[in-house]
Amino acid sequence: MKLLISTFIVFLIYCILLLGAENQVEVGALVAVAFVASLVGKKLGFMDRLAIAVSQHSSFPAIASVVGVLIMMAVFHNSHFALLMLATVLIYAIVCLGLNIQFGYVGIVNFAGAAFFGIGSYTAAVLATHTAVPHLLVLFIAATISALIGSILIYPVLRTRGHYAALVTIAFGILFRNFLEVNDTLGGPQGLKIPPLTIFGWNLSEGIQVGGIELSFYIPYLLIALILLVATFRITRNLERSWIGLSMDMVRTDEIAASTFGVNIAHWKIVAFTLGNFVAGLAGALYGMMTAYVAPNNFTFADSLILVSIVILGGIGNPWGIIPAAAIVVILPEKLQFIQEYRFLLYAIVVILILLFRPDGLLPRRIRNYFPGKKAGEQE
Amino acid sequence: MALLEIDHINTAYDRIDVLEDVSIKVERGQITCILGANGAGKSTLIRSILGLTPANRGKIIFNGADITHLPTHRIIGQGIACVPEGRRVFPRMTVDENLSVGAYLVGDQKVIQERRDRVKTLFPRLAERANQLAGTMSGGEQAMLAIGRSLMSSPELLIFDEPSLGLSPLFVKENFKIIKEINEMSTTVLLVEQNVRQTLAIAHCGYVIAKGQVVAQGSASELAENSEVQAAYFG
Amino acid sequence: KDTVKIAYIGPLTGGVSANGIGGRNSADLAVRLKNQDPNAKYKYELVAADDECKPNVGVQVATKIASDSSIIAGVTHYCSAVAMSTVDVYHKFGLPVMVWGAVLPEITYGNDYKEVHRVNGTMINQNEVAAKFLTGLGYKRWVIIHDTTDYGKGHNKYFSQFLTKNGGQILGTFGVTADQQDFTAELTKIKELKPEVVYFGGLTPIGIRIRTQMDRLGIKAVFEGTSGIKSDAYIEGLGKLSEGSLSFIEGAPWEKLPGGLGFIAKYNQQKYPDAPEAYGPFAYTAANLIMDAIEKAGPDRKKVMAVLNNTQNVETIIGKVSFDDHRQNVVPLISKYVAQDGKWVVWEDSLYAKGQRKLGQ
Amino acid sequence: MNSAKSKILEASNLTMRFGGVTALDSLNLHVNEGEVLGLLGPNGSGKTTFFNVITGLYRATAGNVSFRGQDLTDASAQEVYLHAITRTFQRSRLSLPLTVFDNIAIGDNRRLNTGLFFNLFARDQFEKEYDRVVEQVRALLLTFNPQLAAKIFEPVASLPMIDRRRIEICRALISEPDLLLLDEPSAGMTHDETAEVMNDILQVRSKIKPFTIILIEHEMGLIQRMTERCIVLNYGKKIAEGTYDEIVSNREVQVAYLGQE
Amino acid sequence: MPFDIFLQYLLNGLMLGVIYAIVAVGFTLYFGVLDVIKFSHGDILMVGAFAGLTTYIGIAGTFESPWLQLLVLVFISLSVAAFLGAVIARYLILPLQKAPPINTLLVTLMLGLALREMVRLFYPNGSNPKPFPRLLPTDGIALGEFTLRSDSLILLATGIITIIAVQRLITKSKIGLAIRAVAQDSETARIMGINFHQIVLITFMLGSALAALAGLMNGLYYNEVNFSMGLLLGVIGFSAAVVGGLGNFYGAIVGGFLFAALQTVGAVLFPAIMPSVPSAYKDVFAFTMIIIIMGLKPTGLISEKSSERV
Ligand SMILES: Nc1ncnc2c1ncn2[C@@H]1O[C@H](COP(=O)(O)OP(=O)(O)OP(=O)(O)O)[C@@H](O)[C@H]1O
């Protein structure tokens, strides 16, 4: 437990420093420290010890993460940009949790993640601009629309597998963006403005004062993102640790054996695909409201690839992997702004290096444990 | 000097030791068999010989040369062929193509054609199905193909890992006959089998492995009498 | 001297990065020159950021820049969609910015934000001239190709309007994507339509491709481009084929103004590896206007904004700059260019205007 | 044993063609309630194909299958399973990254509650069901191999072949099927091991109910010991039917299958 | 439609199709060995084209005959790409061999990004399009509105010959057999005496050289190259390979021509039939058709023979 808490504190300080880092020296030093630390940590068997500690206190990482985000929120209470980045990381993590259900569990690689994210944003834009639907409801309607539009693809997705299924989603992703761009009813290439989130008449984009302290207007978005993330995370976790997760794993690993034992392949694929798109749409709607603007260029094929990258980089199937992976993919290019036009080159190289060092992703999926903590007692 | 000499090897998968201090000699021109219960480490031994899961201690000498740490294709190149555990035919290739891969190291097209014809006389079913994708063949048909494929290179040492698994009684007999014939044409054979009676009937000598160690060895007739073998196979 | 930070935002990576990097270098040049000026009250530092030409990234960097109170003002955005998405951010944070390349009218006219200024003209001005000019030369039959970005679509919209008003006839309109490689299908159809002029609303890369493929198919129409192709890269990329292509750009022809020539000379002196591209001079001008305002009002966002709002008749390398009630530079002049012997030449000085060469040969 | 011998499964004129290959050729056969039927035949004679057609993995080219009077010819694999028919595969088909428990538990899919609400939100109830299934799997494993029961939460990938076969059999047994199809369960095992596994199956059978078994085997000793009746296929046709003694003395069977001249 | 115009469309479609098909063949090759989408294929194509361009600038004036120039250019460009392919295989692909295959996707994706950015940043004035020399004879015949130039014919023939050659290499030669064996079961391939590492390297060299060839053809046909040319070509090549039917070279050809046809129809015929739909919808049209085709033929137009059994 001591180990856990101290690791948590060190890590938290690191995150705060990184988020706050402005200039090249600071960022460079922090990235280097991370690299060295992970190498040394591996050498000293630190990761193993940590893993053991985590398995003994299985609820620690979840609580620590939430507390960590809240602490960072407090530290950065009025630095908008840090909060925006933090909220973006959380929102990306939400989408990727959705994709992870599709990809990590039933094995459908969705190369149109950004499209479903975009459907959420666009729905939010249209509903929030033209209707009086309460905004929290808008989030859920947007998610539902995303899932519904996804159902157009269900027929080809169910019939195809592997690369063939990949092509279906790739085609949809490209088609979606092209459609938005050439079709003027949704703003065409310029896109649409989205009014800020208003909850019970309270406009979230206006700064807030609490006890004389000026709080950034991103704080409410961050909080909502955090709540949604925790909810999706719980649901994904429960999903994985249930008969549903088991059925989905069977669908992914062996369709023939699965169907011989009564697993309804189509049903689980539909559930996973729809659920994933729902989550992507949900996150997209929140993201749209936070950035207040949608345009087709936000949802290119390249963006879909970034989402898939997060899932792979994190370690396919492990929801815990997604969070650090999302942080790396979202924050790293941003923190590299100081090298301007060279930043993508460096970013690509860093990701390649990470994969060479951790070929299975940052946190590879572990074997299913329906009720962690319980197993040890039962086994002996 | 023996054709293949395995000298005190240890082999492990992810740090878990499977073979411990195993020493085996395969004499030139003989059929040497390896017996042992499930999970004893027979296939692991073969993987070590082939360099797929290299031994982490000890030495493997083939034809006087140390092959312990050579890459697999080089080991095969020294004159070894193998029917691997689980047959492992190339599923999306036809029967004929599978046979061609078996002759990958053979240069002469005529020789390949001759051997292909011989395999097809041995297993008429393969001739019937020359253009069927191997993956769609029945279990036993795939076993025939795997055996046929291993005959395509003419190796000095042929290693069989449970070749008669899944074959009908007729073909099991046929199979042992073939192995014997091959051996009589001066190919050395290392045979792993569960079918102890028939194996001991054609083998010259053998080893019994249990839990990763050699627990008995001797000539075929000695082994048939051996109490370990009795215990392991005949209850 | 105190150091004052100003920001530059543009696309430094991705397909249109040449323009973004050219703009960045130009703004950087302005800052360097200012810092050499002994009379300047402050030392300036340029904080450059990449918007990738993507609205969401734009919002991100705009937030970063705008929420950094040490930054007084910004030279921002080449891409219209990005500019559209960020004006709210600037308004919210009260950061005065000057758009240096995005041409969509709504960026200034679509809101009433005192923070947002624009030195370059909108596509409206440009297309009015473009349509009048060629109908004036007696051409009647047009085909329009435009890319489906806001830039291309906007140009299509305004050009079509002005062209019909001026009596030109549109035989067909073809939208193409910005990353398209092959245009032979569209061009074959165009060949069948037999236009006199092919109007192209889009940027250099596909401009080059379309012009090359026109030649491959043997289409002998006048190639009328927009500001998007007025780049050295266009001429370099086409070689001889560029001959006779037309382009229009807002502002006076800076090549002919003394300040403009000075700009290019100094730019070359600094040995930037990339060209300033068509909109470099605008970024340069914007940076200068901002620094001048800071000199005048001190490093204070509100005061700088007030000075910028009232910019009238200021001499710059792109001509006089005056802002209207939407802080849009009322561009008095649209320059017409024609590619001649491997150079962009101001139309009035060209052999074409003199009747010694004919377009579309 | 039930001597009224009601038929549990009936195949009539069952034909399965793959391109030029006729794997089942107008096959007629029936299986009696509660019996252990041996299905023999040379390699490639259509035994596995017969299983695949019955379990809905292949759609028969022609002919019918009925199970307890219900037509199963066009039933999907999932529907067949719901009729309480389970099987093992000739080549082991386990999900290697999953645990022993997972691989077996899925066999009881029919009785697992896969409702969204139940699984995601009613975790207390789910835990109760989970505990029950763990007990069931453990009990089953204990019958087969107590050592394996200790590895219940380990991934299958690390287990030897024989344990994988056991797991496959457990997966087929856990849902307490009415008809169990075993495809060469002895492949790769020694005599003893085979005998042990078969005894275990019979033990489970005696514990739950006298379900029917169709056994594909090349190991004649096993056939002799286990089966009450045998059917021999060749080129997708039935060439003999009867008790073990009857078929081994059949001339055609001897030539085509047993290899006795 | 007048006949001459129709011929012109046909020729355009064929040219486009053959370029797509060559890219698709590259993908087919990689699917074989890696069973993964190699997202850097298009960028290797671009690097090949730039290598050709650089060579041209380097040898300018050295050789009189454009044919000789062309030969040198092709040789160097293909060699550079092959070398690059070998390096990628050795340092990025083989080390990840034991990881889930999809991870190779991420590595190649990042590699593509890195290559693209490197050309953009470090090639002189790399962010702008570059003119590609016209080395092929441009004389031709005109038939009404139909222009047929000999460079088109040469490129078309080169493309088709290359595809057939690769097809023969893969299906008939020993090396092809080895490549397929490695693809289906690398361990057993090794047991057959196949040098696994060498085959992976060779495949990557071959695939990369093929990409470079496609890049050069693209350059020679359009007389223009740019750093992002590989992006879209990569996606289309992938689509063509898949829609045609994986692992099948005829599938790649069919897919390539199908895609070209869809785009041509989408840009011209479709708006002509439905005047309310502008030509800008062509990609929407093409990709919608792809989704529909995949729904109808889930394993591609030339269906993969199923080898799965139970
Ligand atoms: N890839 C692997 N990873 C971890 N352990 C393994 C692996 N392969 C085999 N083992 C273990 O090694 C031991 C020996 O296995 P091996 O396959 O060599 O046995 P065998 O004698 O060939 O048995 P069989 O008769 O089943 O073929 C077994 O306990 C098995 O669980």
Ligand SMILES: Nc1ncnc2c1ncn2[C@@H]1O[C@H](COP(=O)(O)OP(=O)(O)OP(=O)(O)O)[C@@H](O)[C@H]1O
């Ligand atoms: N999907 C398929 N495509 C083509 N042929 C097939 C397919 N499945 C089976 N066959 C052929 O049908 C015949 C019957 O195969 P099946 O697997 O039923 O044989 P089997 O009796 O189980 O043989 P074994 O004892 O060898 O397992 C074989 O010749 C096989 O090659």
Ligand SMILES: CC(C)C[C@H](N)C(=O)O
């Ligand atoms: C098309 C864009 C990339 C650039 C153009 N200047 C605009 O206003 O949008």
Ligand SMILES: [Mg+2]
């Ligand atoms: Mg074995």
Ligand SMILES: [Mg+2]
């Ligand atoms: Mg079978």
